[in-house]
Structure formats: C-alpha cells, structure tokens
Amino acid sequence: MQETRTAASVGVHAFLIADVRGYTSFTHTHGDQAASDLARQFAALVTAAVRDHGGELLELRGDEALCVFTSAREAVRASIELQRRLRGPENGAASFPLGVGVGLDAGEAIPTEGGYRGRALNVAARLCARARPGEILASETIATLAGRDEHALFAPRRPVRVKGLDEPVRFVEVVPRVTLPPLPFVPPVRASSQRRRYRLAAALIAAVVVVASLALLILGGTPPRNRGVDVRAHSVAVLDPRTRRVVTDIRFSGSLGAIAADEGAVWVANPVENTIVRIDPTTRRPAETIGLPMAPYGLGVSDDTAWVIGVTANQRAHLLRVRAGTGLVEDLLTLGRSLQVVSQQGGAVLSPTSFHVTADENAIWVVDERMSVVRRIDPKSGDVLATIELGKPQTTDVLGLFSSGALDVAAGADAVWIAYYVGASATNRVLRLDPSENRITARIPFPGKPTNIAAGEGAVWVFDADANAVWRIDPSVEFATERVRIPATAVTGLAAGEGSVWVATAPNRQAAQSSTGRTGIGWIDPQAESFVDSLPLPGRPAIAVGAGYVWLSVH
Numbered sequence: 375m376q377e378t379r380t381a382a383s384v385g386v387h388a389f390l391i392a393d394v395r396g397y398t399s400f401t402h403t404h405g406d407q408a409a410s411d412l413a414r415q416f417a418a419l420v421t422a423a424v425r426d427h428g429g430e431l432l433e434l435r436g437d438e439a440l441c442v443f444t445s446a447r448e449a450v451r452a453s454i455e456l457q458r459r460l461r462g463p464e465n466g467a468a469s470f471p472l473g474v475g476v477g478l479d480a481g482e483a484i485p486t487e488g489g490y491r492g493r494a495l496n497v498a499a500r501l502c503a504r505a506r507p508g509e510i511l512a513s514e515t516i517a518t519l520a521g522r523d524e525h526a527l528f529a530p531r532r533p534v535r536v537k538g539l540d541e542p543v544r545f546v547e548v549v550p551r552v553t554l555p556p557l558p559f560v561p562p563v564r565a566s567s568q569r570r571r572y573r574l575a576a577a578l579i580a581a582v583v584v585v586a587s588l589a590l591l592i593l594g595g596t597p598p599r600n601r602g603v604d605v606r607a608h609s610v611a612v613l614d615p616r617t618r619r620v621v622t623d624i625r626f627s628g629s630l631g632a633i634a635a636d637e638g639a640v641w642v643a644n645p646v647e648n649t650i651v652r653i654d655p656t657t658r659r660p661a662e663t664i665g666l667p668m669a670p671y672g673l674g675v676s677d678d679t680a681w682v683i684g685v686t687a688n689q690r691a692h693l694l695r696v697r698a699g700t701g702l703v704e705d706l707l708t709l710g711r712s713l714q715v716v717s718q719q720g721g722a723v724l725s726p727t728s729f730h731v732t733a734d735e736n737a738i739w740v741v742d743e744r745m746s747v748v749r750r751i752d753p754k755s756g757d758v759l760a761t762i763e764l765g766k767p768q769t770t771d772v773l774g775l776f777s778s779g780a781l782d783v784a785a786g787a788d789a790v791w792i793a794y795y796v797g798a799s800a801t802n803r804v805l806r807l808d809p810s811e812n813r814i815t816a817r818i819p820f821p822g823k824p825t826n827i828a829a830g831e832g833a834v835w836v837f838d839a840d841a842n843a844v845w846r847i848d849p850s851v852e853f854a855t856e857r858v859r860i861p862a863t864a865v866t867g868l869a870a871g872e873g874s875v876w877v878a879t880a881p882n883r884q885a886a887q888s889s890t891g892r893t894g895i896g897w898i899d900p901q902a903e904s905f906v907d908s909l910p911l912p913g914r915p916a917i918a919v920g921a922g923y924v925w926l927s928v929h
Contacts, residue, residue: 388449388480388516389495390429390441391502392420392456395473397437413437415470419459427452432489442490446480446519450526453478453510454550461508461555473507473557478516478548493539500536501545508557508627510548517546525551527701529648529665532687549649549665551701556627605928607912610642612658613895613924615872618908622658623928626651629913633927634673634680635920639698641680642927643670650680652698655921664696666703675920676733676753683729683740685712691729693740695756706756707749709742734785737809741792743779748792750812760812764794764805780805786829786870787849789815793824793836804836804847804854816852820845830870830919831900837865837877844868844877844898844905858898858905871919875900878915878926879907895926 394416401409413436420439421431429443429452443449453476460470477499483492494515501511517528527549533542605611608630609623631643639661640653650670654661672683678698685691693707709729728743737759738751750760764780782793790807794817804824806816822838829835834847836854843857844865860877867878875898894910895917913929 385444385482386480387483387490387494388443388446388478388519389483389490389498390424390439390443390449390453390476390478391495391498392439392441392453392474392476393502393505394437395475395507397472400472409436412471416474419470420456423456423459424452426455440489440495446478446516447521447523449478449480450510450512450516450520450523450548453512453548454525454554457508457510457550458554461557469555475502475505475507476510476548477502477505478510478512480513480515480519496538497536497543500539500543504534508554511545512548514544514546522701527551527663527665529703530667547648547665549663551662553626553651553660553663556625605911605926607928609928610640610653611911611915611926611928613909613926615874615919615922615924618897620909621923624653624658624660629929630927631671631916631929632673633916633918633925634675635918635923635925636675636677637921638678639675639680640918640920640925641673641675642925643673643682645669645671650682650696652680653925655923658923662699662701664701664703666694666696667705668692668694670694672729672731674731674733674738676735676738679753681731681733681738681751683709683731693731693751704756706751707740707758709740710744728779730780730783732783732785732790734790734809739783739785739790739807741780741783743781746779748780748783748790748807750809762807762812762814764792764814765796781825782827784827784829784834787832787834789829789849791827791829791834793820793827795823795825804834806849806852818847818852818854820854826865826868828868828870828875831873831875833870833900835868835870835875835898837868839864844875846900846903858903860896860905861907863892863907866914867917869917869919869924872922872924873900874898876917876919876924877905878917880914895924 417434424431424441427448429441432442433440460474479494479497481494483490497513505511528546529549530546533544535542603620603622605623609625611620611623614621628644628646631645633642640655641650643650648666648669649663651663652661668684668686670682670684674681680696682694684694689712691709691712692705695704695706712728730741732739738753740749746764748762749758752759780792780794784791792805794803794805796802802820804818804820805814808815822840824836825839826837836845843859845854845857847854863879866880869876877896880893892910896905896907898905911928916927918925
C-alpha cells in the first residue's frame, strides 16, 4: 500500500477500511486514465470525510483506503459521511460512479512504521470484504464503544467465521438515521450499444403510441387525464384521494415491500436491505430509517409504533416492535417457521410469510396461517393476551403448497375480519372476531377464494381470486352481497378509506398471457360499486390509507 500518513500513538483505536466495488472492471472498460482519475476522486472524498471527524487516512491503494480514529463514534459518523459524499454530488461535481463497502472495528493495535498491526485491522478488513456496495458493517466492539448515536442505528447480523480468526465475528450493519441518496452505479454501456438501445427504445415507444392511438379510435375512448407526478419504481407514491392524482413519490434504493399507515406516520418495509422507514405524513418525507436483524415482510401500525413480521435467513418468523424516534427494535415473539418466503429476484415480495399482522385501538392481532390461530398482543407490554383458534390447522396438497388457512386479516367495523380459505368454495369463510369476547362470533360463507380483505367505508371488502372480483359484506347482516369485477387482474392489496375502496393490482397468469390487466391502482366507489382501473404503476404495489392520503409502496 502507498503510505499517506503515519500514526504513532499507542492504545485502543478504531479502524475504517473502505473498498471500491467493481474497480477492476471499471479499469478494463474505461481505461487506465479513467481509473486513475477515479482513484484520485476516491482519495479526496475519503480524506474529506475522515478529516471532518478527527481521523487519519493512514494508507491508500487505489481502490482501498485504511483510516484510523481515536473515537469509535467518530469512525461510525465518518463512514456515514463517506457514503453520503460518495452518493450525493456537491458543488456541481459528478457523483462517484461505483459503490463502496466499508468495514469497522476497534481494539488494541501495535504501531509499526507507517501503520498498525492487530486483530482489529483484520476484522475491519474481513467486514469490508463482506459489505455490499453502499453498506457499512461494524464489529460489536464498535457498536458498544459508540453507544447510542443520533446519526446511526446498529442492526445485528448473524455471526460469521472469517479466515484467520478462531471465533465467529459478531457484527452489525450501520444504518444511517437519515435516508441516503440511492447508489449511483449503472453498469457501463459501450457507446455503439447505447445508441442501438436508444434507437430500439424510440421504436418501441413509437409503436406503443401508434397502438394506443388506434385503440382509442376503435374503442371511442379518450386519452387519460393528467395523473400528476410520474411514479418511479422503488418508491412510495402519495395519491390525493380527492383528485385521484399522485402528488409526489419518495424514491428509495432496493425493492420495497409492505406498507402501513395511520394518522401519525407511514411505515414501509425494505426486505432487501433489512430496514423499515418511517415517513412523516405532513412533510411526506422519510423521518427515520431503522435497521432490523431480519427481513421485514408484514407491517402493522398503532400510535407511534410499528409492528413487524420479520423473517430470518433460516425462515423463522418473529414479531418485532419498533417505536418511532427511538431506533429501538424489540424481538417480542418467535412465531414459527415461515414456509412461503420466496426469491426476491426480479420483483416484489408482497405476501411471503404465513403470518399476517394488523392493529386496532386496543390490540395487535397476528394471524398464523399454518396453525390456524390468531394471537392478541397487548400494544403496551407486548404480551400475548389471548390465542384464538380459527379452525383446523393448515394443510398442504401433494405439491407441498398450502391448500387451506387464514390468508389475510383486517381490523374495522368493531371487529377483526379474517379471510379463511379451506380449499372448496362451499366451505370458504370470512371470520368475524369480536375483540370484546376474544372469540369468533360469525363464520360468513364466501363463494370463492378470499385472499385479501379490508374494512371501512361502511362494509368489509374481500377479493375473490377465483372470480377476479371484490365482494362487499355488510357487517349488519354478515353476508356477501354485491361484487365488483376486477378485469383479468390479480389483487396485491386492498384498503378502505378516504371515500373509496382502493385496489392494488397486477396481471395474473391469465392477464399476462392475454395482455389484459395491468399493474396499477384502481378504486371502487362504495355507492356506485363500480371499479375504475385508472392509474398504471411501474411495479407491483402494496397499499395503505392514512393521514388523508393513499400510500403506494411500488416495487
């Protein structure tokens, strides 16, 4: 390594190692001069970030930097500042084009000529090697020494064995409390290939315009009205329910998952990055990002608290409690093995677990599909107050797929409502649970397969996957009456409030084969009971209603 600074003090030090991901490929693609310029840019960014937090850039080798600090907390803050500087261009300069992984550790180190030797450097190097682009991994020692910090949260990771060390390394992910800009890296495209892609894209756009125009002429339709802000993938779109227009979208990095809202906050899950984000509904901007020890797939919200169904790498589901403004993550309850976790490659992960969570004013309700029970959780203590049996435990078919069980849950209309699928239409039910008695007081016959459920706007609304329709259940008579057809589309979420029933849609298998149906958001007028398929979206949506808006988590 090329020496840039020499440290001579003895004692406990914190070490930061940062490594540019994809530097070799960048050199091969863009040449030595571009790689040299990139190395100088990297060195300048590291030097500025480290100097501002009392550290030293000790050694530099092109795509890797070793830095030393006398404070673990300042090392953590410097790592966040470095990632911010890398992703966010300042003073008109271009952002750094590659992702950088960072590793941190602290401990006794022996000063040598031009550097240090010690276990802490080895651990920092191993954690840096494990870090994905844009990720910061730190040893538990760093987290303990840094303590609670207003700039960062520490999300525990599973201990790992690394080369050269006898004991597994216990480490955490450093999660900034503020949302950083997205990673800027885009795979390089040769100029000739890029021009061909532009020409192909232009031809495809022209073809789409021609087809759309012909369709409008043939069908006698009219062009759609202004939708408002264009919605991007991997964002939370905010829809004004009065104008049916998107007023803003909040961009995130990585695929998003479940979303939940009340009058005080909106929470959205990122199962790829193991985080949840709280959005302030007043400013419609992220208020805090909270790292979790597992992937979040289900969300409920009550007051200032998020209730998370998290799934570990070995597919064990847990109920987590996260209090707003504290960064505190509590593992309240081990729920059991989740058998429906699916690959995150290439798309959304909307309902990957066999557990569902919702909240009302007095309780948190967690449904276990496999055991066919619902647990009532005290929102203050986190204790299980009651376990209510729904029916026989879930069964599987010859392919090992679930063929019965509770598929969704919603709270509203003075009850908890559960979509319960048995496998035969004659025996499918919507269950009404009376919270005052902690028991099932009605088993309402349902004509098809009930997969999504919402309560609000004077009724309970249930999607029938067999008929591609949303049924309306009047709570006073407890019977499925009118139904509204959803054209050749799968429903990925239902929400009721702000004057409508909101339907998140995506093409089902039939729609994908016939080019009917689309990914987007539609709504049902509770009075006219007609479906309007109005707003297309660039990815599969999850949906929530609260604080005067409709919130769409777009994957």
